[in-house]
Amino acid sequence: MLRFPTSKKTFMDQIKLAIIGTGGMAHTHASAFSAIKEVNLVACCDVVRERAEDFAAKHSIPFVFTDVDEMLSTIELHAVTNVTPDRFHLPIGLKVLDKKLHLLSEKPLAETFQDARMLADAAEQAGVVHMVNLSYRRSxxxxxxxxxxxxxxxxxxxxxxxxxxxxxxxxxxxxxxxxxxxxxxxxxxxxxxxxxxxxxxxxxxxxxxxxxxxxxxxxxxxxxxxxxxxxxxxxxxxxxxxxxxxxxxxxxxxxxxxxxxxxxxxxxxxxxxxxxxxxxxxxxxxxxxxxxxxxxxxxxxxxxxxxxxxxxxxPVPDNYQRFISAILNGHLGEPDFWRGAEIQKVLDAAYMSDYKQSWEQL
Ligand SMILES: NC(=O)c1ccc[n+]([C@@H]2O[C@H](COP(=O)([O-])OP(=O)(O)OC[C@H]3O[C@@H](n4cnc5c(N)ncnc54)[C@H](O)[C@@H]3O)[C@@H](O)[C@H]2O)c1
The missing domain is CATH 3.30.360.10 (Dihydrodipicolinate Reductase; domain 2)
Structure with a gap:
């Protein structure tokens, strides 16, 4: 079950979205979300203040933060996209899900299968749309x-x-x-x-x-x-x-x-x-x-x-369009966190295989 009213009318112009991490890839997220009329890009957050401010200026984003907790407790949000380096996908993702906000996470979903599954479980419990940005799905x-x-x-x-x-x-x-x-x-x-x-x-x-x-x-x-x-x-x-x-x-x-x-x-x-x-x-x-x-x-x-x-x-939609469409229409988005976890399991097995010089079963 999703957190938001299913009426499209109520929803129009109301998906307040924040971007966490304002480095290289975040510009792709900001440009893609800015092109979707139902999205209101309200905030961005980066531990490097100057980078976040430049990013906000470039993409016309009104609120700038350097601390995720402060952002999540200060302003009203419906959805978040997490574009931080890989190691922060889990801790930041859990904070976002704790607030029951829809979450698009950059790939890889986490550093291990166990962590990826933790995110998928948390997202399912929160009842929100959860997607991992396997971006070549736009082919x-x-x-x-x-x-x-x-x-x-x-x-x-x-x-x-x-x-x-x-x-x-x-x-x-x-x-x-x-x-x-x-x-x-x-x-x-x-x-x-x-x-x-x-x-x-x-x-x-x-x-x-x-x-x-x-x-x-x-x-x-x-x-x-x-x-x-x-x-x-x-x-x-x-x-x-x-x-x-x-x-x-x-x-x-x-x-x-x-x-x-x-x-x-x-x-x-x-x-x-x-x-x-x-x-x-x-x-x-x-x-x-x-x-x-x-x-x-x-x-x-x-x-x-x-x-x-x-x-x-x-043509097929890209992940940004799929994410917003899933929120608007009250369905699950694809590729979701379970897919992110499934692929993470393959990556973990590949690691183990190299370490043990063995074939690994999935
Ligand atoms: N889907 C794709 O095709 C694709 C392409 C490129 C990158 N990525 C992924 O996007 C993520 C970011 O990659 P990038 O190239 O933009 O990296 P980057 O290093 O350019 O940017 C990361 C940003 O996150 C900020 N940051 C770090 N810790 C933070 C925290 N705790 N809170 C807020 N901000 C924090 C950094 O200051 C930096 O500005 C990675 O997970 C990467 O794998 C995905």
Missing amino acids: AALYEAKRMIDADKIGRVMHFEADYLQSWLAQPAWGDWRENDAWLWRLSTDHGSKGVLGDIGVHIFDLAGFPIGAYETVQCVLKTFPKAENDQIGAYRLDANDSFTAMVEMENGALGTVQASRWATGYINTLRLQIHGEHGALRLTLDEKDRWDVLELCLGDNLLKGKWRGKKCP
Whole structure:
């Protein structure tokens, strides 16, 4: 049950939303929510006052805070989006849910499956809309791939390959990682990072699992390459993994590889998924060239020549639109915290597999 009146009329112009954490990704949240007419972006909060004030000025946000507790107890809010670094998703998320506010949380939902499940339980008890920002769910091609697999258009899925390729450790297209806290915390377990596996592994495991199905076993190798003197820059010990390769078996028997790297020179930010079924194949590429609505197909006679054709897919909403629509319409939003927890379980198993050099059962 949701906290708010279900009447759309009462709700119009009344979703008072606050953004916690005003760093890089928060600008995407602010721009996306500002474009939704039912949202009133009323407050933002960051421990760095100047950053929060600049952010508020840029996005015309009236109230600025540097303390989450103060914000939650001072102003009226209906919903919050938590865009802080990974380690704060749990403690801040629990505070927000304690106030029974709808919550969109950045990914990964938490640092461990146990913590992610704690958030999902708390959200369910609070009776609010809860979503995790697995942002590649805005790909229309991904939804079409799922629809086609569910409709048995390629037959039983036998094999797949899923890659998430970044190269910000090798080139400065997004700035020099050595000089920016936003990149440095991602390289340090002391600062709550689970490395590339937690940061973007979460996306690629979701991207493959969403159309194909649940993971059953995983074997993973993590690698942390030396990249600074004594593997330390200032307060940051650079010990979090920056490349991984995993072999997986799915509950439906399909075998696949899932990998991600920050050393994938030649790519800035590209996700690729290829799915091979008994009777056909699907593939999609999500990158900055914005082909997010094109699904490539190899079906029928084209199987004889290995020939692919592109299919333009109908648009799907992004997570910001889904979150607001779920609040307005009194239904649950997708991907929800249970999905965030499910993927976190796969990430934990991948970690354990690397540590024990073993196949891990999910
Ligand atoms: N969904 C996506 O595609 C996507 C993309 C980028 C980042 N992210 C996620 O978004 C989150 C933030 O990433 P980012 O790149 O914006 O990081 P960032 O370091 O640029 O920004 C984080 C901000 O949170 C603030 N902060 C830290 N602790 C706080 C606290 N206790 N209370 C209030 N503010 C606090 C920091 O001062 C900083 O301004 C991460 O969890 C990251 O994984 C998601």
